[in-house]
Amino acid sequence: MKETSRPSKKPNTLFFSVSATVEGGFHFLVLKEISLKSEEEESMAEDFSFPSIDPINFDLAVVGTGLPESIIAASSSSIGKTVLHLDPNSFYGGHFSSFSLHEFTSFLQSQQQQPNEEEVKDSNSSLDTNYTEIELKSQCLYSDIEITSNASSEDLEPSRKFCLDLSGPRVLFCADSVVNLMLKSGANHHVEFKSIDASFIYSEDGNLFTVPDSRSAIFKDRSLGLLEKNQLMRFFKLVQAHFGLNESTLDQEKKRISDEDLESPFIEFLTKQMLPAKIKAIILYAIAMIDYDQESPEQCKNLVKTKDGVEKLALYHSSVGRFTNALGALLYPIYGQGELPQAFCRTAAVKGALYVLRMPVRSLLFDKESRHYKGLKLASGQAVFSDQLVMGPSFIVPSPPVLSPHTDLQQEISQGSILRDINGQVARAVCITRGSIKSNISNMLVVFPPRSLLPEQVTAVRVLQLGSNLSVCPTNLFLLYVSALCDDATQGKKSLHAAINALLKCSMSKNRETSSLFPNESEVVTPTLLWSAMYIQQLTKVLEDPISSCPMPDGNLGYTNILESTEKLFQKIYPGEEFMPEAKAPENVDEQES
Amino acid sequence: MHGQPRKPLNPDDDAASIAKAAKLRNLQSQLLHNHHNKIYTKEALEISWKLLELNPEIYTGWNYRKLAVEHNLQAKTDPESIKSIVDEELKLVETALSRNYKSYGAWHHRKWILNKGFSSFDHEFRLLNKFQKADSRNFHAWNYRRFVTAMKNIPEKEELQYTTDMINSNFSNYSAWHNRSVILSNLLKRKAEGFTSKENVLAEEYDLVHQAVFVDPDDQSGWFYHLWLLEQTVTPDAPMLVSSWPIHDSDMIVSFKSNLDETLLSTSTRYCSESGTFPLILYFNQPVEGVSSSTVTVNFMFCKEDLLWRPLSTTNSKKSHAWVTHLKFPDKEDNSSKVYPVEVRLGHSQGIISSSGSHYNFPSRFAFKVTLQCVELEAAEGGSGMKMLDWGDGSFQICEDLPLDLSPILSLDQLKISRNHEPTALHFLIETITTEIALFRELLLEIKCCKIGKLTLARLLIAHDAIMTYNTPVEYKKVNTEEVLELFTDLMKLDPTHSSYYKDEHSLVLMEKVISNRKSMSKHCFFYGGSSSSNLCNSVCLRLNKLSLSKIGSFEHLLWVQMLDLSHNELHSIEGLEAMQLLSSLNLGYNRFSSFTALEPLRSLQTLKVLDISYNEIGVHSIDTTRYLCSSPLSHTVEDNCDFDEYARDDVKIADTWEAVMFFKGLQLRQLNMTGNAISDDNFRILLLKLLPKLKWLDGKGVH
DSSP states (O other): OOEEOOOOSOTTOOEEEEOTTOOTTOOOOHHHHHHHHHHHHHHTSTTOOOOOOSSOEEEEEEEOOSHHHHHHHHHHHHTTOOEEEEOSSSSSOGGGOEEOHHHHHHHHHHHHHGGGOOOOOOTTOOSOTTEEEEEOEEOOOEEEEEEEEOSOGGGGOOGGGOOEETTOSOOEETTSHHHHHHHHHTGGGGOOEEEOOEEEEEOTTSOEEEOOOSHHHHHHOSSSOHHHHHHHHHHHHHHHHHTTOSSOOTTHHHHSOOHHHHHSBHHHHHHHTTOOHHHHHIIIIIISOOOBOSSOTTTOSOOOBHHHHHHHHHHHHHHTTSSTTOOSSEEEETTOTTHHHHHHHHHHHHTTOEEEOSOOEEEEEEETTTOOEEEEEETTSOEEEEEEEEEOTTEEOOOOOSOSSOHHHHHHHHHHHHTEEEEEEEEEEEEEEESOSBTTBOSEEEEEOTTSSOTTOOBOEEEEEEEGGGTSSOTTEEEEEEEEEESSHHHHHHHHHHHHHHHHHHHHHHHHHHHHHSGGGOOOOOOEEEEEEEEEEEEEEEOSOSSEEOOOOOSSSSSHHHHHHHHHHHHHHSTTSOSSOOOSSOTTOOSOOO | OOSOOOOOOOHHHHHHHHHHHHHHHHHHHHHHHHHHTTOOOHHHHHHHHHHHHHOTTOHHHHHHHHHHHHHHHHHOOSHHHHHHHHHHHHHHHHHHHHHOTTOHHHHHHHHHHHHTTOSOSTTHHHHHHHHHHHOTTOHHHHHHHHHHHHHHTOOHHHHHHHHHHHHHHOSOOHHHHHHHHHHHHHHHHHTOTTOSOHHHHHHHHHHHHHHHHHHOTTOHHHHHHHHHHHHHHHSOSSOOEEEEESOTTOEEEEEEOSSOOSOOOOOTTEEEESSSEEEEEEEEEEEEEOOSTTTEEEEOTTOOSOOOOEEEOSSSOSOEEEEEEEEEOOSSOOOTTOEEEEEEEESSSSOOEETTSOBOOOOEEEEEEEEEEEOOOOOOOTTTTOOOOOOSGGGEEEOSSOOTTOOOOOOHHHHTOOOSSOHHHHHHHHHHHHHHHHHHHHHHHHSTTOHHHHHHHHHHHHHHHHHHHHHOSSOOOOSSHHHHHHHHHHHHHHOGGGHHHHHHHHHHHHHHHHHSSHHHHHTTEEEEOOTTOOGGGOEEEEEOOSSOOSSOOOGGGOTTOSEEEOOSSOOSOOTTGGGOTTOOEEEOOSSOOOSSGGGGGGGGOTTOOEEEOOSSOTTTOSSOTHHHHSSSOGGGGOOTTOOOGGGOBTTBOHHHHHHHHHHHHTOOOSEEEOTTOTTOSHHHHHHHHHHOTTOOEETTEEOO
16 A cells, blocks of 8 residues: 655645555545645645646546546546546535535635636636637536524534535435445445434424335334325335335236336326325325425426336335345435545545646647647646546536637537526525434434425425434534425525424424423423524536536435436446446445444 | 245255265264264264254254263263353254254254253343344244243243334234234233233234234235234133023923834924933033033932033043033833923033133023923834935925924023123223224225235124124124125135135035024924824924035034935035034035045934935045044044954955944944945945944835
8 A cells, every 4th residue: 555645845735646556445534634724724825836747648537526526537447547636626525525614614605705706817828829728617506605603603613523515415325326336336445324214204284204114114103094004005015016126026017017107297196096195295205205296287397207206216115124234215424425425536546546636727728620628727837638528517618708710619618508407496404403303313304295384385395314423513413404496595495494493393392292201201302403504506407518517416315316417427438338347356345334 | 034946056066965965974874873872972972063063953963962961961060061061062052053043953952951950041142133133033033032031031021022123123023923922812811010901902912913914914924913813802711601402491392212213303392212311412602621510500300310411522622512411211201291390500610611721600590391201103013114214305394384492592691691791891892893894894995805804804794793692682683794705705716725715614604694593594494294204203304405515513503403404515524513412314415525534523423313425525535635634533533442353354455444434333323325425335335234233224225
């Protein structure tokens, strides 16, 4: 094991690569280093100087260390490509990062300021006249940031003990493609997980009910009637039979859901199965995790088809019980979701990718003749060259100034940016509370189905509560991540506020109930809100892009869609290559995550 | 653990298994050598260790080790060496179990060692958790758990909680449900704290098991537990008299005959006695023991000495639904037409006990009157006056006015029996069954073809009718019969593999429907009257023919019957028929009896004179499977002194006919029809004539 730092006089630049022979067990302490230096670093930003990169030719350059970029880097280096992975930030993960409390606040605020601090760079100062140089800009994903603190600063100490996710709430499903990818790539050795203990659905009368999401959960459930239990379980079996998950393989064809049904709206299929409204809501919003109100199709932006609905159900079901030591379907990484991109970066580094943080890219270089992408011009002034380029979602190539005969290229690029489709927004909130919503349960998910809070609430609100056993906050405090899709900031924030208030309120009444049931537990702490941050994130979907741009954090609870787009992107740049080939000699790839 | 198909062996495994077999053979012969020569040295033990480690199924190996332990323990006295011997065995068992955790020999060996008392049980729960985690349904582990908890005196409530936890994590666990039923039975029996109210405990259990059967009706484990619960709910604790012969308040006319060959056929209140006695039959709601002259008092002026009661059962067990004794009349009784009262009292002292150990504790009495009558028939002229009984339809006339005294069902008021159930218990019982019925009706609306749901509903409906019949003061009309019959008909179609069971259940309900009520029974009661027979001889025949019955029951309603036609049904068994002690003529023709074993109940009918078993399947099957199905195979009751050789002939092998010999030997048949059975040939007829000296008609023809 050897860490070869390049000869460099710049102590603050994190810059390293690992020889390809490095084996497992390699420790990657970069993030720690950053956090120790973060304050010092800000003051030194002025006289910051950049390292030079050698070699300067790569198969692939990746800009940004978000999860999709890191997966592309890991996968590409696994198939033997030389990879340069850059990030202008001093930390890994981009929009998939987790921050300490101070860092979180300052990052959010910096994001809001950014549009103003447009540096005018002389794009014509190019040294190399063989290339057309197009300036790279970054776009801001967040707006309407609102940070409130109801607590003295000591309550929120130490700041470093917090790991706040930028794009929460987000979890992994035990059987989802990201978990598979981690097992396949060996990235699982760099992260530890814990399961989310329980999930609840909010009912209009202000109560939280455990989501009956598995056979034994339905058995234990006390809120459903016997017939409802029967109906729900039968529907689960129907879906399991459709995917051949049942033991009996006889008449597999007969048990499949008909094609006609698969193409019909999921809500219609559920109605056809004679399921009562209560159960439909559980299936749609608390298990299939659908966002938009399916009951009013005229207003619904995304009417989910049966095909997609049952797939989500099947994912949930195969997640329950996949790992013997995971209780339910959902997993969360200890130290926050920022661990995931880092894990893939480590995997990439083990395979020989070169990592340079704090290295902004000034512009992209295009061949004047062929008008093809050739390389990057870095903030250091150095030009590096690569055959392929992949960029994080916050980087955009603005419409280039009208010039020269290279209209084709410009057209292409400008078209590219036109084809970015703004797809609505997601309202997110992070709250710090003292006391859990449910006594005795620290990590839990709560789903508020559409219109359960407000008549105008058209999307589901999801809340993820995490406790200190996930090492994301100090003892006795809890994090609440809240999100909802929305058309505008006001609408989104209204839903989030309603959800947070409802939780604090119903947990109080609930806790009183339980305390009367169990007189021994009289010291139930009702949760109080100490701090919260609420912001709106743009959801932009890249439709067609000549420069490969990675997906941004979406409004979903899981990573499945992000991974799907990432795989497509990989297939686009390396057609026919295997996406993340299995790690050789995987050391003990037991499916045991604790 | 379950539902994993076996993989076929590949050639490499083949070679390995040959090598393994050779090794096993070698070790085994060494073990046997040591065993025979009583060698218990360290080396010898090592060999048995290796063998059992490889194959824990070798019982000889375990037994050898037991002998070795006994031998070696004798020589040792210091605790250290004893401990090392015992620990060695425990270690071996654990090793063997990790190879095959379902090895009976290994689990037994462990119990044996621990029972020696040299070792603590602290380690055992760790072992159990390991095995119950690997397979939560492993019944060996659950058995062992019961053993360990009993040895360690673990409170049963803790173990009950353990089963709750196991069921909560996966309710498809027969062993957990079973253990729960065992623990609950104990707790309820002991009336442990928190378990004093059977009603409350059962209500909670119903709630739990409903979750299982509703969440997954396809999973059988919950249904089994539900069946157990239902049994706990409906089975009355205490035995109860439900019927008798003669019945309460009846006026019996007992006729004597002197030296007449012809049986005088009787009606329900008229009994013809040949031997100067007449039977008294008690029928209970469950098999009981302990009916004797000390538990039943009979007041009858001629009854001087203690009566001898006999259980009516084909098994050797001392328990039976029906008990019989014979009341004797003085040899010479001139006082014709004099009325004698008879009173029967029981329940005043303890002693009549059900199989669950409950005593008959409802003081009850019934009384009837007997009129003795000496009948003077015209002197029989040789044998010519006797007529062969003709089962043809022409011989029967419908009873348009059925005698009112044909009301064989005892009402509880008449018996002066206090209610079987405490009012609260009865209320719980009716409410529980009613709720269950409503629930399963709902389930069946959802899942139309849930077989076990239908079966459960049918059982519940039957239970409901039974409870209402015995617990309502006015005559209760069974309201559920039609629905039950329909359910069983459906089940026969839905589940052809078990159709014969459903058919049997259907038959029992159908039969009950026909005879439990006066109106419907009267449709099946006929007067038998040959053209020449006098009115006096007219007899009532119950004709239950052509009903496609496969099983019969409801014997408590049939104790009075002397002439019964069950022909043209699908009967394969007549279990319980032994209770019908008055039966003198029986037609079982055109049924599905496949052996004499199936007819065994007839052997206890001493008055049976006329038997028709024509057109059955006796002798068709070379192997008599009834023997395995019957609760009382004929062979169990073979008298030691039976001399088969007497009936042996050169051309008849005893092996083929011993059953027939056994069956007919005790019978006093006058008329027998056996045509249409595979066994029936000329040789067999010769054997029959030898076996039945009183036989006058065989296969419709006069003998001689």
